[in-house]
Amino acid sequence: MTIAELRADIARWEAAASAASQNRSYTIDGVSYTRQDLAAINQTLDNLYSRLACVLRGGRCHRASPIRPIDYIHTRGVIY
Numbered sequence: 001m002t003i004a005e006l007r008a009d010i011a012r013w014e015a016a017a018s019a020a021s022q023n024r025s026y027t028i029d030g031v032s033y034t035r036q037d038l039a040a041i042n043q044t045l046d047n048l049y050s051r052l053a054c055v056l057r058g059g060r061c062h063r064a065s066p067i068r069p070i071d072y073i074h075t076r077g078v079i080y
Contacts (some may be wrong), residue, residue, distance in 0.1 A: 006052045013048060017041045 001009075016033050019026035020041060025034045033041055 001051065001055070003052065003055055006048060006055060010045065010048050010052065013041060013045045017045060 012028055016026040016028055017038065020033055020035050020038045023035055025032045027033070
């Protein structure tokens with residue numbers, strides 16, 4: 001993913017987090033997220049921030065394991 005694509009994804013998930021924290025739903029790629037999904041939304045944001053940091057460092061990550069590709073949440077509360 002490019003920096004622009006990661007920033008766009010981060011913006012979408014931040015909007016979802018904001019909506020969910022205000023008891024509103026938010027839809028990303030046909031999946032609706034609500035307050036009960038806030039933990040999963042925040043985990044996805046953490047993963048996206050990590051990926052962005054890795055890309056900004058030229059792909060050099062300081063993590064012991066490589067960053068896994070982000071799959072969208074298909075089952076509420078479960079991140080693959």
